[in-house]
Structures are given as C-alpha cells and as structure tokens.
Amino acid sequence: MTIPRILVVDDDIEMRQMMTQFLHKHGTIALPAATEEEVAAHLEGGRVDLILLDVMLGDESGLDICGRLRQDQDVPIIMVSALSADHQRMEGYAVGADDYIAKPFNPELLLARVKAVLHRTRRSSSLVHRRNTKTFTFAGWTYDAKHNEARAPSGVQVSLSRRETALLRVLLANPHIPLTREEIAAALDVTGEAGPQGDGLGRAIDVLVGRLRAKIEVDPKHPLFLRTERGVGYVFAVDVMEHDR
Amino acid sequence: MTIPRILVVDDDIEMRQMMTQFLHKHGTIALPAATEEEVAAHLEGGRVDLILLDVMLGDESGLDICGRLRQDQDVPIIMVSALSADHQRMEGYAVGADDYIAKPFNPELLLARVKAVLHRTRRSSSLVHRRNTKTFTFAGWTYDAKHNEARAPSGVQVSLSRRETALLRVLLANPHIPLTREEIAAALDVTGEAGPQGDGLGRAIDVLVGRLRAKIEVDPKHPLFLRTERGVGYVFAVDVMEHDR
DNA sequence: GTGCGCACGTTACAGCTTGTTACTTAGCCG
DNA sequence: CGGCTAAGTAACAAGCTGTAACGTGCGCAC
Numbered sequence A, B: 001m002t003i004p005r006i007l008v009v010d011d012d013i014e015m016r017q018m019m020t021q022f023l024h025k026h027g028t029i030a031l032p033a034a035t036e037e038e039v040a041a042h043l044e045g046g047r048v049d050l051i052l053l054d055v056m057l058g059d060e061s062g063l064d065i066c067g068r069l070r071q072d073q074d075v076p077i078i079m080v081s082a083l084s085a086d087h088q089r090m091e092g093y094a095v096g097a098d099d100y101i102a103k104p105f106n107p108e109l110l111l112a113r114v115k116a117v118l119h120r121t122r123r124s125s126s127l128v129h130r131r132n133t134k135t136f137t138f139a140g141w142t143y144d145a146k147h148n149e150a151r152a153p154s155g156v157q158v159s160l161s162r163r164e165t166a167l168l169r170v171l172l173a174n175p176h177i178p179l180t181r182e183e184i185a186a187a188l189d190v191t192g193e194a195g196p197q198g199d200g201l202g203r204a205i206d207v208l209v210g211r212l213r214a215k216i217e218v219d220p221k222h223p224l225f226l227r228t229e230r231g232v233g234y235v236f237a238v239d240v241m242e243h244d245r
Numbered sequence C: 001g002t003g004c005g006c007a008c009g010t011t012a013c014a015g016c017t018t019g020t021t022a023c024t025t026a027g028c029c030g
Numbered sequence D: 001c002g003g004c005t006a007a008g009t010a011a012c013a014a015g016c017t018g019t020a021a022c023g024t025g026c027g028c029a030c
Helices: A013-025 A036-045 A062-072 A086-094 A107-124 A162-173 A181-187 A204-216 B013-025 B036-045 B062-072 B086-094 B107-124 B162-173 B181-187 B204-216
Strands: A005-009 A029-033 A050-054 A077-081 A099-102 A134-138 A141-144 A149-151 A226-229 A233-236 A241-244 B005-009 B029-033 B050-054 B077-081 B099-102 B134-138 B141-144 B149-151 B226-229 B233-236 B241-244
Touching: A005 A013, A005 A036, A013 A029, A013 A107, A029 A036, A036 A062, A050 A062, A050 A107, A062 A077, A062 A086, A077 A086, A162 A181, A162 A204, A162 A233, A181 A204, A181 A233, A204 A226, B005 B013, B005 B036, B013 B029, B013 B107, B029 B036, B036 B062, B050 B062, B050 B107, B062 B077, B062 B086, B162 B181, B162 B204, B162 B233, B181 B204, B181 B233, B204 B226
Parallel strands: A005 A029, A005 A050, A050 A077, A077 A099, B005 B029, B005 B050, B050 B077, B077 B099
Antiparallel strands: A134 A141, A134 A241, A141 A149, A226 A233, B134 B141, B134 B241, B141 B149, B226 B233
C-alpha cells in the first residue's frame, strides 16, 4: 500500500475532473464517483484510503452519506462544500468527517489537508512500526522501553548503549528461553559475518553479553540473570513482568 | 508464558517422581500423569508445552496415545522407552514424536533434549520477532534487508552504517508519506533528547538524512528520492516494491 | 583425581559511527 | 530586495563496537 487511493465524490463533472487531475499530478490515485452507488462500488471493489466528499450531490446530502459510511467504515473522509458557515462545518464534523473544506478552495491547500489526513490515519495503523512503550520488571530491576532507562533495585540509574539496550530487549522478550548466538545476532540486525576462522560469527555477542553483565549483574563473575548455556548460547533466567506505560 | 509446563506420563511411580523432581529442580513445571485420561485432563485444563511419554503404560501403548494426541494437538512429544532398537525408535517417530529417548537415560541428557525441543517449537511461534527478510526495489536500486546491502542501479554496492540502514528502512516502509523528524527519531529508537535551545530534538536527523543522501542520491544537492518537506520533515518520494527473498 | 581441550570471560585497542556545533545556503514572506 | 527561519554541510570529539589476544574454568577421558 504505497500510493494513496483517493475517492473523489462530486456530481459536478468539471469539479470532479479538476480535482482528479490535480490529485493525479501530485502522486495519488484519484477515483472519480458521482453517486452513493459508485462510492459503494469502489469501497467494495478495492482499497480506498481517503474520501473527498462533496456535501451537495444532486438531491442527496453528502452529510447523510457520510453518516452512513461512518457506520461500517473507517475510511477517512474530507467534506468539501460551498457552505462554509460555522454551523454547517459543525454538521460535517458531527457526522464523522475528518476535515471540512470550503469551496472555492486553493488546490494546494486541499493537497495539504489530504496529506495531513492520510498521514494521521496511516500513522495510527501500519505506519512506522509502533514503538514498544512498555515497562519491564525483573528481580527488582525496571527497564523503561520508552525512555530506554534501566534502573537498579537500589534506584541507581544505569545507562545502556544502543547495542546493550537491544540485547536486553531481546532477552526480556524471551525469558527462560535459551537463545543461540545466531538468534541474538539476527535479532540485533548483525549482518551475520562469519568469523575469519571456523568460529562462524565472531565473539561479538560474547563481548556484548559481557558488557551488559557488567552493567546489570551485581556480581558479573556469577551472573544471576544473564546466564550462559554452555554449548548453546545465553538465557535470561529470571521471570519478567511487562506493564503498559 | 514463561516457565515451560511439562507433562510427565509414566505408570511407574518411581520413575515419574524421579523425572518430576528433576525437572522441577531445573526450572520447569512438571505435571505427573499415569493414564491417558489424566493426560487428556491436563491438556484440557491448562497449558502444556511438552509431553514426556513413556512407551509402555500398563496395557496401553504409548505409541497409540501419541498417535491419537497428534491428531488434534501439536504439543511436542518426547517418547521415553526401554526399547531402544532402531525399528522401535522409528515407530516412535512414525507416530509423530519429536524425539525418542532410551531408558535408562542420563537426566542431564533428558534435560538437554527437553530444552532443545522447547526451543525448536517456541522459536517457530512467538520467539524472537521474525526478521525482515525482504528485498526492496526503488528506481533501479535494490536493498536487501536480509544482508543489509544496498546496490545502485550501476551495480555498485554501497555500504550503509547502522543508522543509515535504519533510516532507509523506515523510509522504505513509508514511501510517499511525509515523516516528521520526531517520527523518524522514534522509529530509530532515539531517546527523544530535547536539544539545548528551542530546537526540540537537535539536528541529528537532518545530518543523518544528509549522510544517507550522500550515499544513495546521484546528486545530493538535488535529491530525487529523499526529499525534504519544508516545515514538516522528509518524504521518500518514489515508488517502492517489496519482494520476498 | 588429574590433565587436556575447548568454550567462554575479559581486556585492550583501533576504527568507525554518531550527535553537536557552527557556519553557510536556500526558501518564503513582506 | 531584505530579513527571517529552516535546512544543508563540514568538522570534531566522544563513545560505541568488533577484533584479537590472552586468561580462566568447565567438562570429559583416562
């Protein structure tokens, strides 16, 4: 889903063509429609990312259509109308429109609003993969994934490097499960460079584990959390709790 | 689902207790069972991550039980048996066992196999979040997410730093969508440090964008792909195709 | 138990990456 | 055209990260 598909609903041919062409020029796919039936057909037939809906469609009211669409769809809707009084705008928002633009409008402005709405709605769905905003607790420690802060039971704050953070996250996500070096490396996006000699994947993970231990283990010589599974890899051998926020 | 729950099925009390205690000592929850009914009860009543199944259960054959379990369950099963001849092992695997251990066995070995099986099966479900193994194409360029390699239309290979790679990925995942600096920063796991003066978030992203441009744009002065949206952020203004492998 | 071998722990170091700062350049408004 | 703000760019220093080399301890065979 790369190029946004915008349904342009207006019964005035000229206006429809103007909008369609303009949107085309700016890298979107514009689908013209004049009646509610055509709208329905497009919605059933394929993906629609945004609807530009004229308020006055012959004898039908765009407001009604908008209201109906909103009952079973959550495609964003921008209302377009010659009626620009405040109470008329309010009506638009009342039936669930995401934005309300008065005719005549500046095409650039329309584009900006279209982008804004698309941006808003895409973000909330599959855009930039949602960040982990959880907090983890293990054995008195807390790790706040949102602010990347680890805090010891004593309250002392520990700052972890990027890699250390990543490692900790992988471990927290897989407590009690032995992870091989290869798995850890994969999760850390290490391009699996085979070591020069038969070591397959150097000792980078070992060193990284050592560094993390130095920071979170009371006695790195005798690790409590980040234990090694000889011949296998490493385990986070402690129960982990996750909270939201 | 942290601590593995292992169902130990054996009609010999001593053997059952031995195994149960041993498994307990090693951080698992062992659930004893002697008959097929008890097995069924456990499977219905709660989570079971692995079944250790003795082949000779009174007059019932563990093989039959295994076959029946396999019809509607995919809980991993390790067969345990005094019968160690090859054809007997084959029978075990034939009815769907994941492993087959001969009695008398070394407890440590049992543990190792248990872990191995758990590891195998857990991995295939929710373990370490699957890596992105796609290849992206845009305007003649290819980017292989698996090997972190970008290749120019000319065939020249470009090496990207970690951050640059991450930025490129974010952009590839959101083509044609303007991303604010804040969004990019969030996706890159930047701990949103507010800049010293009112810049809110320094110019780190700007610089990073510049560096990526220097590598992938023909003429960084006039970017084709990674365009800036003045007052907003940056867009990857080109169509992107994704292939698997 | 004793010795050997291998896997892991640890340290040091060099190279690269990365954020900052400061300055330059470009777009936008009147 | 002039002023303003945003973005591009270069240089730098700090810090991170992987490699290599060496130390240590566990497991296994005898």
